[in-house]
Amino acid sequence: MSKTTKKKTTKRKTSKKKWTRVDGRKPDELRPIHIESGVIPNADGSAYIEMGRNKIIAGVYGPREMHPKRFSKPNMGILRCRYHMAPFSVDPRRSPAPSRRDKEISMVMTDAIEPALFLERYPRSVIDVFVEIIEADGGTRCASINAAAVALADAGIPMKDLVSSCASGKYEGNLILDLGDYEDKNGESDVPVAYLPKNDQVTLLQMEGIMTQDETEKCIELAIEGCKQIYEIQKEALKKKYGMVEATEETEEAPEEEEPVEEAEEE
């Protein structure tokens, strides 16, 4: 968290034509993505994603009873995401204890995914989404959200929509999509985005670096385009397993809100 400044100041190239990305991709090209669902037999739902060299596994448990009970809500369920990096996922090895970064990412991931769920259907319950980063290659939080969304669908949890996530950023003066590790560490900025395609809503948005207002807005738009491509890959992954595209389709009307019949338990 507290290392020295990560982003290099812009060194704008004069001739843009010759510029290519370190891995040869076009500016708006995603890294190869592979998603597989149902990879953890014990979990209610799960998914494995490779996005570039990221290797990430997500497992869903729930809806289930919340422990300790005093943290449950009487009129709705709680979504709890946990982002965690394996000690060997980065170089040098990191401690297995959750870092402050892990905790913050867990929070923004939860915010990114929650709008896709019908939590009001699960009073007093919790849905746990556990994400383990087996190998990290830039953009782990986005890849984690992509895996988590597929894992939730795999768990049969009704969703308003899948959540798709992708970063954009600026590198050597160019706006690019889906930064790899090297671009992430040496570029001018990084803009992770999560997106609900059906609602056209951004549910994760962070940014770090130095960019003009205009560049920032272009980056967000670029990331949204990336999310739309990922959305198709996610659906494909679910289709492969369940033989249907619209597995997660559901009415978006929230059920009528009622007064909760019981009060929250005090503890």
Add this chain to the structure above:
Amino acid sequence: MSKTTKKKTTKRKTSKKKWTRVDGRKPDELRPIHIESGVIPNADGSAYIEMGRNKIIAGVYGPREMHPKRFSKPNMGILRCRYHMAPFSVDPRRSPAPSRRDKEISMVMTDAIEPALFLERYPRSVIDVFVEIIEADGGTRCASINAAAVALADAGIPMKDLVSSCASGKYEGNLILDLGDYEDKNGESDVPVAYLPKNDQVTLLQMEGIMTQDETEKCIELAIEGCKQIYEIQKEALKKKYGMVEATEETEEAPEEEEPVEEAEEE
């Protein structure tokens, strides 16, 4: 806690007349004190004190329900003081985690203040006194008690008396009142005292250093005189706010003790 010896052995001066304190004070002179109540809007009561260059804020919450319940007492309330130093209050910076010293001072502060309260009136409840040292300049525990007493009065909590606190000690062979940072670190001894003026009782007494029995007793007497002066300043601070001196006056008769109707809950 575990640094090397703090007190220098006595170097008694032969001619006492020329001796003056590092900041020019007379041996029995207090540092300038400024107390202000009602400084934390969210707290039930609060006070800010400057005593020399000490800058300390105290907030009172309660009487309120005790959590966890199993630590509450069926027939009386609990006073819980927490003394805590901000990381930037000392040089070099300290960790924000409570130190063993913080924990000990919290205990002796609680003992110092409790005799002034009618805790038997608040069965199953807790009164929390939180003290934050913003800047430390010697004698923080005494200044904290002074602020806490005003904060309790500001919270409208009936008190048998205000508690007033002040240290004395020995420096270059002289007994002096209200040691500043330099005197505290370089003197021969340090005797923090808290005092209930109406009851003529000492409720905090600690000492560290090397002194004869006679010197020690003289120090305690000197500190008590300091407390009496501080008492007037505390009353003035409350008067300013409430326009009355005897805001905290109350009968000292404890209410008749009754058998508690309910037993303590087991958990």
Add this chain to the structure above:
Amino acid sequence: MSKTTKKKTTKRKTSKKKWTRVDGRKPDELRPIHIESGVIPNADGSAYIEMGRNKIIAGVYGPREMHPKRFSKPNMGILRCRYHMAPFSVDPRRSPAPSRRDKEISMVMTDAIEPALFLERYPRSVIDVFVEIIEADGGTRCASINAAAVALADAGIPMKDLVSSCASGKYEGNLILDLGDYEDKNGESDVPVAYLPKNDQVTLLQMEGIMTQDETEKCIELAIEGCKQIYEIQKEALKKKYGMVEATEETEEAPEEEEPVEEAEEE
């Protein structure tokens, strides 16, 4: 835990005759053992053991109510052993916080002792066995089990049998009994064993080092012989206190198992 390799590879001596142990003992000779029961007045039962230069104290509390209740079992009691080394028990000083080694030994000790008890008689209860290593001299876990068994008997807790424990190992190519500190650290292997003499059952078995299958089996047999000798010393220690050898004699028939009338409480 994580120091470099502890066991030296076998340097088999050509002429075995002249070989003697560092402390002059015969290969199958125990170190001097002294056991005393009833040494902790507050405990329900206790024992102090010296085994070589090991100095270990064991105290038993219970059967008593389990806290927190949710860890109790509705149909049987729980045995909880805690092995802990004093900071000054080893050189250099260790931290008083329980190490991973402490935790593992606590588990295998519990397994070693549990088969001697009638835990089904104490539903919802716990028997706590706390062992403190005052000085460590090789074989602390075995000495701890010996002290714990006597402490349990001293607490009047019915036992199927005492548990006796002793290590064997290989040192300079020779199989030896009851390794001292030096032999433990410099030998080729170490085999701690606990044994129920009446049942002829091994309840603790660990091994670390390099030995053939045959040597290992011989070591276990040698350790069992050691346990049998210690058994007599344990009985003697109890006899001294209670004037009877068979203090712990009890029918081994387990009481008929009944359906528990109450379910486990949920928490």
Add this chain to the structure above:
Amino acid sequence: MSNNIVSRLKRKKIVDVVATGKRMDGRELLQYRDLEIKTNFLAKSEGSAEVKLGKTHVVVGVKIGIGHPFEDTPDAGVMMVNAEYTPVAHPTWEPGPPPKDAIELARVVDRGLRAAEIIDMSKLGLISGVKVQMIFVDLYVLNYDGNLIDACSAGALAALTTTEAPEYKVSKKGEIKKTDKTEKLKLRAHPLAVTVCKIGDSLIVDPTYDEEEVKDGRITITVDENGNLNAIQKRGPVGFTLDEIKKCINIASEKSAEIKAIALAGE
């Protein structure tokens, strides 16, 4: 009434008022509360700022010290931003390790400073790979009435702007001495965070505690003195449309200049 119903009623009331373009306290939607910043008020900190934003009250201390570099940047100084939710600041805040929200607060403020490359850390090495200067920025909350990120961001900027950094000398033998000389810490940028909240269909700035409680989401945008963006952080279990995001960025760009003028007044 359950807390649940209370908060639903509270939400309705606030949303209704905000929908009319006003606030409960009479402010405009895009109007900050009164902001007072006092700098350099702590003698033992190299930099300090006290911020009062309405009833929100925070102290920021900047301490400079000596520490170890990270392995991969042996010559770069280290900046640490830490936030403390003191228990005096709110009735629901308890003593203990920083809650998740305090971690996010520290990280969002940190990210703004770091991304703007506010300090040239490469100038803060002392002995390559062994010792470097440390800059600790402690955000200390004394009363919480909403909008901590903006208050702390302004406080951090004000405190850093007025920080007097000590000069260190390294002797040939590798001894580091703090000289009596100080000079103003050189800042390369003036990043400041502005948080925009979404309540119903409206966007507001500088939320109170009550407004934060009922808000749908928030976006914090850190803007430097040239109008470049340095950091964005979206929170809350809702999505934002691209259009809403652009509005937020516009608001933040405008407001950051206004607040920055106050934060830099002490420079």
Add this chain to the structure above:
Amino acid sequence: MSNNIVSRLKRKKIVDVVATGKRMDGRELLQYRDLEIKTNFLAKSEGSAEVKLGKTHVVVGVKIGIGHPFEDTPDAGVMMVNAEYTPVAHPTWEPGPPPKDAIELARVVDRGLRAAEIIDMSKLGLISGVKVQMIFVDLYVLNYDGNLIDACSAGALAALTTTEAPEYKVSKKGEIKKTDKTEKLKLRAHPLAVTVCKIGDSLIVDPTYDEEEVKDGRITITVDENGNLNAIQKRGPVGFTLDEIKKCINIASEKSAEIKAIALAGE
């Protein structure tokens, strides 16, 4: 039905089947489930192995780095084995510090490697008393269906066998540089753990989760490529006769060769 009755019924069923010489899943008593091991699948780890044993799924990462030697072995490298029970792996596993069983898992695998002197740690010093090479072996459980020790032991052996160790250079000034050269980590032995479970009167290998739940006890035996034993660990609240122990050793000797062939296939 209480969990208690459920597990008693489950136990009866499994014991009955095992008594007939078969398993619930149709295996022979001494038959392992399908074992798949993939090595070198992580780019950021010096060594890695993914193990699937039936539904049990673990990843082992080997990382080599630089650290401090122990005081008593200033020139020896340090190996650390750590196990992580990730919350994705089982519905009852929760985020948090490693439970006792995870500590035992790490220690048993560690003991086998260490006792076999698998790596010559004395070759891994860099600057005497100051810096040495560290070898971290992280056992990461992704799905738990029994027999973690054997799966992790095989994974650790497979990962270490295929580890490419970086070459370090120490300059005259004491700077340590990682060169681009790597060479295969030299292993001096191939220890592998086999766990034998006792269920009723039968001995089985490779227990599933259900079989582990109802087992009476287990003995884990680590055997090297010459048939020598390196480590034994008995667990469970029951005793084993000497005869049973000998049978366990025989089974382990035989099975370890079989499993080792698979673990070493990637070499």
Add this chain to the structure above:
Amino acid sequence: MSNNIVSRLKRKKIVDVVATGKRMDGRELLQYRDLEIKTNFLAKSEGSAEVKLGKTHVVVGVKIGIGHPFEDTPDAGVMMVNAEYTPVAHPTWEPGPPPKDAIELARVVDRGLRAAEIIDMSKLGLISGVKVQMIFVDLYVLNYDGNLIDACSAGALAALTTTEAPEYKVSKKGEIKKTDKTEKLKLRAHPLAVTVCKIGDSLIVDPTYDEEEVKDGRITITVDENGNLNAIQKRGPVGFTLDEIKKCINIASEKSAEIKAIALAGE
């Protein structure tokens, strides 16, 4: 009957007996229980003492080692006093981090030693700013029946008095070697703590557990061999009059000489 009533009855009984000038166990008010101190009984500690004061039983271990100096005293050794409430010592003591009372115990004993400047820490440097000698004083409670401060203070004095300190040699290359030579640790003072309890209107020394439970307050006074005071610690939620304090000091001065004779017998 609730614990509350029990303790009220207990208190009444003890207060009544004490008021007659006697104790429940027949002692005089100012009479200690039998005190036995055995020194030098641990081979692996540089100093040790076993203290039995009535049924209170503590072991004090003194270990000397090598560690890092504090930044502001680069040439001074470091003394650490630590207290451990082992769970064997009392039915209400649980395994875990030291409770507040154990922290106070350590700090009060520490303060007496430190204020008396018992050891010349300036003589314990090894390599300026890098390595110094550490003196660990561990207070280990094995049975708790009141008056731990006095028992531990006597034990610490007895253990330090008989400590054989190793001689260290520092080579030109900066290697530190422990030689075989030892010499008695040089003590410059003999401070000893005496605790006086107030029960009703009476002052007593050496309280049992029951007496401590019902006491109103206590004052601990550490007195050196010349009758100088080194430390005072008042505890308990009551005040003391100046007159009472003077009586306590007189009692402590007298008793400390008596107890010191026993503590120093091993010298």
